[in-house]
Amino acid sequence: MESATNQQSQTPLLATEGTKPLADVAPGATAFYRVAVAWFNRMTIEQRVLTGFSLVFVGILIISAISYRNMSTLLTNSGLDGRSHDLLQLLGTIDVTMNEAEDTHRRYLVTGETSYLEAYQKLVKQKPAFTVYLNDLTRGSPEQQQRVGVLDRMMDRQLNAESKAIGLFQQEGFRSVKKMALEGAGRRELGVIHQLIAEMDAHERQAVSQRVLESAAGTRNSIVLLGIGAVLQLVLLASVYYLIRHDITERRHVAEELQHRGELLEAANKELEAFSYSVSHDLRAPLRHIDGYAALLRKSVEQSLNEKAARYLQTISDAAKQMGQLIDDLLVFSRMGRQEMLATTVNLDQLVKSILADLRLDLQGRRISWTIAALPDVQGDPAMLRQVFMNLIANAVKFTSTRPTATIEIGAEHSTSSEIVLFVRDNGVGFDMQYASKLFGVFQRLHRADEFEGTGIGLANVRRIVHRHGGRTWAEGVPDRGATFYVALPTRRTES
Amino acid sequence: MNMAKPILLAEDNPRDAELALAAMEEERISDKVILCHDGAEVLDYLYCRGRFKSRLKGNPAVVFLDLKMPKVNGLEVLRTIKADSNLRPIPVVMLTSSREERDLAESYALGANAYVVKPVEFHKFLSAVKELGTFWGLINEPPPESSRSTH
Numbered sequence: 001m002e003s004a005t006n007q008q009s010q011t012p013l014l015a016t017e018g019t020k021p022l023a024d025v026a027p028g029a030t031a032f033y034r035v036a037v038a039w040f041n042r043m044t045i046e047q048r049v050l051t052g053f054s055l056v057f058v059g060i061l062i063i064s065a066i067s068y069r070n071m072s073t074l075l076t077n078s079g080l081d082g083r084s085h086d087l088l089q090l091l092g093t094i095d096v097t098m099n100e101a102e103d104t105h106r107r108y109l110v111t112g113e114t115s116y117l118e119a120y121q122k123l124v125k126q127k128p129a130f131t132v133y134l135n136d137l138t139r140g141s142p143e144q145q146q147r148v149g150v151l152d153r154m155m156d157r158q159l160n161a162e163s164k165a166i167g168l169f170q171q172e173g174f175r176s177v178k179k180m181a182l183e184g185a186g187r188r189e190l191g192v193i194h195q196l197i198a199e200m201d202a203h204e205r206q207a208v209s210q211r212v213l214e215s216a217a218g219t220r221n222s223i224v225l226l227g228i229g230a231v232l233q234l235v236l237l238a239s240v241y242y243l244i245r246h247d248i249t250e251r252r253h254v255a256e257e258l259q260h261r262g263e264l265l266e267a268a269n270k271e272l273e274a275f276s277y278s279v280s281h282d283l284r285a286p287l288r289h290i291d292g293y294a295a296l297l298r299k300s301v302e303q304s305l306n307e308k309a310a311r312y313l314q315t316i317s318d319a320a321k322q323m324g325q326l327i328d329d330l331l332v333f334s335r336m337g338r339q340e341m342l343a344t345t346v347n348l349d350q351l352v353k354s355i356l357a358d359l360r361l362d363l364q365g366r367r368i369s370w371t372i373a374a375l376p377d378v379q380g381d382p383a384m385l386r387q388v389f390m391n392l393i394a395n396a397v398k399f400t401s402t403r404p405t406a407t408i409e410i411g412a413e414h415s416t417s418s419e420i421v422l423f424v425r426d427n428g429v430g431f432d433m434q435y436a437s438k439l440f441g442v443f444q445r446l447h448r449a450d451e452f453e454g455t456g457i458g459l460a461n462v463r464r465i466v467h468r469h470g471g472r473t474w475a476e477g478v479p480d481r482g483a484t485f486y487v488a489l490p491t492r493r494t495e496s
Numbered sequence: 497m498n499m500a501k502p503i504l505l506a507e508d509n510p511r512d513a514e515l516a517l518a519a520m521e522e523e524r525i526s527d528k529v530i531l532c533h534d535g536a537e538v539l540d541y542l543y544c545r546g547r548f549k550s551r552l553k554g555n556p557a558v559v560f561l562d563l564k565m566p567k568v569n570g571l572e573v574l575r576t577i578k579a580d581s582n583l584r585p586i587p588v589v590m591l592t593s594s595r596e597e598r599d600l601a602e603s604y605a606l607g608a609n610a611y612v613v614k615p616v617e618f619h620k621f622l623s624a625v626k627e628l629g630t631f632w633g634l635i636n637e638p639p640p641e642s643s644r645s646t647h
Contacts, residue, residue: 281564284593284616285509292515292618317618324616331595 049243056236063229070218070225077211084208087137091197091204094130094151097123098158102190105162109169109181117166124159141207144200151196158186158193269338276334283327290320322455326443329457333442336464341381348375348389348422351382352410355390362397366406373411376420378489384465391458392424392485398452399428399483407482418491419471425484431477439475462487501557503633504541506532506573507591508565515618516560519625525633530556535568539576542583555586555639558632561608563592563599571602578607585639587632591625 043051101123108116131152138144165185169177184190294316298305305313352372356363378385393410400406409425431439431446438444440463445456462485463473470490477483503525507513513531520526532538538559540546559577563570570590577583589610590603603611612628615621 280596281592281594284614285512287616288593288614288618288621289511289515291616292511292518292621295618295622296515296518321617328595 052239053236056232056239059232060229060236063225063232067222067225067229070222073218074215077215080211081208083137084204087134087204088201090130090133090137091201094134094155095194095197097126098155098190098193101162102158102184102186105166106181106184109165109174109177112169112174120159120162120166124163127155127159130155138200144203147196147200147203151193151200154189154192154196158189161185161189272334273338276331279327280331284324287320287324287327291317294320326455329455333457333461333464336384336387336461337468339384341384341468343379344382345377346380346382346385347377348385351386351389352393355386355393358390359394359397362394366397366401367404368397368400368406368408371407371409371411373409375410375412375422376415378420378422379491380469380489381465384468388462388465388487389424391462392487395458395485396424396426396428396483398454399430399447400426401452402429403427419488420491421486421488423484423486425482427482430479430481430483431475432479433477436475436477440473459485501528501554501633501638502530503528503629504532504538504556504559505529506535506538506559506561506565506570508534508562512562512614515621516625519622520629522622523626523629525629528557528633529629534566535570535573538573539568542577542586555583557638558587558589558636560589560591560628563590563594563603571599571606574603574606574608587636587638589628589632591628 040048040051097119101120104116104119108114108120131148134148134151135145138148162185165177165180168180174181294313298310298313301309352375356370393408396408397406400408407427410423411425412420412422414421429447429452435446439446440459441456442460443456444460445454459473466473466487466489472488473486475483475485503520505513505516507516513533517526517529517531520529530541532541537546537548538561541548541551542555544551544553559573561570561573565573570592574588574590577586577588584607587609588607589612590599590608591612591614592599593614595613600611610628612624615624
């Protein structure tokens, strides 16, 4: 009983695990929830456990996948942040360099001092590298690439304008470039460049801060999910622990129960043994006294005993003897059920031969035609199987006593690989098939006591012994034409 | 000859005792029978105490022992007899209603000289008791009376 409540208390644990998320999906999902509950109720314990575990596993898998994605986003973002940082630095450098080139080239135009041209010449050399870096660092962002295109053109135009001014100054002198020297040849372009760089800078910084937000959200998300995952794993572990413990407890209960029943059975057997012992000892004594005193009475009044009185005394003795026989038979029957069974190979040919030798006193004055086929070896208890064939053969001899020539046949037929079928057939008084089911019952007789003697225990013993061997018994008969008794024994021994 | 030696019959049931004595009477040996009603009386006789304090010394020719008896049962008496070096030679015949295997086995294990199941049918009982009485009381030569220590 305890184990049953245990089983029920464990399933809701897994059940809520499995069905709760379904219920939380949406208020409209109650119908689905109800279907799921109905489905769950139809499942066996094993299916429920399996479903619970599967759901927890799927949960852990999903959490792992999401966490993995978050992590890789974080990694990508940190890579992008590095690029943004480089880009910002590069933009700063370009800004400064362009500024410097414009400044120094103006000074050159004014002073004619060639050392002022260094910055400009350096920029001309660096410019292609700047373009390559810019394109590289803005790859993946069309907006920034577009700006890079414009920036590139503007830088070219500024440098062009400056180179034109320098050329003019060298050919025609200061006067021709006076205006440019004061205002700056690429001043307009420089302004556009400043503005572009500022835009790009702002754009990149915004992208960076957005990524920072995204990464923070992703991290928070991952932490929460990992927490849930840890809880799920704990639940899984706890369930496994619970199931294993439950299983062990269950097994212990079953073992205890088995032991208890074994003890009860042993006690019942002991009691039965004591009972039959006392029957065997105490019931016989009064019977002996009845018979004994009847005999003593007969002896002491022998002279005056008339025929009727003699018959009465005889009946008293006969009744006592009959009851003694019944008690003996019942004790044998009871012992047959309790006795330990041996397991050996029994040679039926020899067994039947020895039975016929034992019966030879009963066979005196009888004409019997025996047909005994070669019999197979069988597995079983020799003494018990001897009792079986003794009873069957003695029955055949008994119930053919009215025949001038009795025919008794012993053989084997219809044997299969799993079963050996043996039979004893006679041409005796037979029986009506409608009583066939009663034949093997305890104290069941189909003939009157004055027709054939016997207590009616022989076939009951046959059936009990054959059943203990794992076999079957049945009989076929026709009134006044004879009977055949069958015994089927398994080829492989089965304990009962 | 052992004509002088008595036959000790231990039988608690008076009817069984009467029937046994009736059987012995037919063989004219009933006067040799000393009847004990329980195991304690058997031991009293063997050790010359109680109501047998003043009996003639000497062991009986045979002891017929019932298994189930009040006070001291047959197996206990048997055990005592076979454990005493002076009593051990006395032939002991178990005369009982029990056909149980464990009674048989235990009796022989303790050293019983014979085991007879009382037949239900009187004429069989009669002949069994007659034969037993004749054999153990008349035919069988009992062990010689050794230099028995007096009690």
